[in-house]
Amino acid sequence: MQRRHLLQSAAALALPALGASAQAQPAGFPSRPIKLLVAFPPGGPTDLTMRSLADGASRVLGQPVIIENKSGAGGTLPAQMLQSSSPDGYTLAQIPLGVFRLPYTTKINWDPVKDLSYIINVTGYAFGVVVPMNSPIKDWADFVRFARANPGTLSYGSTGTLTSPHLTMELIAQQLGIELLHIPYKGSADLAQAISGGHLMAAADSTGFAPLVETGKLRVLNTWGETRLAKFPTAPTLKELGINIVQNSPFGIAGPRGTPPDVVKRLHDAFKQSMEQPGFLTALERYDMLPIYKSSADYGKFADVTFTREKALIEKLGLAKAQ
Template identity: 75%
Template sequence: MRRRHLVHFAAAAVAAQALPSLAQQAGSFPSKPIRLLIAFPAGGPTDITMRQLAENASKILGQPVVIENKPGAGGTLPATQLQTSQPDGYTLAQIPLGVFRLPYTTKINWDPVKDISYIINVTGYAFGLVVPADSPIKNWKDFVEYAKANPGKLSYGSTGNLTSPHLTMELIAQKLGLQLNHIPYKGSADLMQAIGGGHIMAAADSTGFAPLVQAGKLRVINTWGDKRLEKFPDAPTLKELGLDMVQNSPFGIGAPRGTPPEVVQKLHDAFKKAMEDPSYVQALARYDMSPMYMSPSQYTKFAQDTFATEKALVDKLGLAKPN
């Protein structure tokens, strides 16, 4: 009995010594550069706006926030990488909406709601559908009529399989009885090269297409927000076209499960301040995006709710993985 008490006492002493160490680590955070994994390639709207946010946060935290691009897999690679990263606040990831669809479409051994520490939601996208300026498809009516007359022949590109642009287009096609030919790309930069080069007939994307529209190379035939975009006032919304749909695909920043609450709070406070800097607001405005703040508790609740609604969408489109 005495020996057992001594073992317990020794274990308690070790634990007591460890507690100040953990507290000191959280208190001195950050003491080295922080990696922020981005789900899409360099040069697109996500990359450009997140680099500005990271630069602002670096000044506040006193350590560099270094962007690493991890494109592919429908924008889910950064969240997947969190599952094998230390929960110390030095590896963060952008969390696109596609992360919440992952368990329904792919076999994974982690939970998007429970296995990510949600830090802050920062913005969402302004989406739309574009065609080449010299396309015979001049508007949405032309698009629908061509698709109906040529089942499976109207090719459109998106920023990847099971991303919001892809699933929104498939939902539209289902509602209207269209058969479209979907071509996935790794991100907006690749997608714009494809449509600019004449490899596809249309592109569903965030407003990374804006420079090519303004250069007279592409035409916007609809947008997906609640109201028309100031930059493209002639392009109707899906709601105006009789499709009761709005898609803005909010995204933010997460850390590995088990990240100390003090570290989560410190990161939240820094990125919230970074969001409020005019330079970030201006970077977003280039792509008709705007700040979309959620606190850790709000973002966690959003993750829970979205996890449920995305299951309904995947089931509706018949894209769920076989059992």
């Protein structure tokens, strides 16, 4: 009901504003196409929702916002690439939560809080754990029993080392006293191929796996939100299973450090308008995602708080790099 209301409101109110912006001739910035680096490969939930967002922003800005996929390194390549980009607003990056973990696990010469210009937070993920439909693991209790009986042999895939699915699964394993075998992939599309092809016992990912569930190839064991997902009403949340974890891994868009404030505002306003369009809301709904809006100032504060919190998580899991 809430999503339907959002879609109806956007259709009634936001399209006229978007049309007016699209008809206006932009003055000054931007005068040429804008590049938006996305941290995961084509075809997955992140790529498809960001393409929808970019399309709407393009109409507002009067210049194309062109997606470039830069996958690998746990989703941190776009943020790293901003460190050598001009702070002129023409190169932007999607910022997954893994960016805030980077200094604690890898030696880098830049600061995720100070060396990015935070523009807008847009959404987050709905995560869960799936297994093949023909797996002997029929529910989460079976998963835990197998893992306890066979330490280090229950293989699960994620969208990359030190991504939220990986770290959350390791945190779950630590809380339950089980040992799992992690196999990283470059994104949801590759992971879906692996789990549906029988190369993994389980997968932890956002709900890009939904089509494989709906066609009877995969089974959902749990989801990671505050409440159950309407698309998978029989799948319990982690909290229902006695694991006090909620994970939605918010992400947004940033530019290089030193991007002029007026450029940041222009970009913020364009992406904010795009967030309110039916096309973007429909793209989010397809993957059980919701708008998670944060202004430039609030997104910067979120980055600061998250940077500190992720340090505690990395240390708790024993994954911090040697000093």
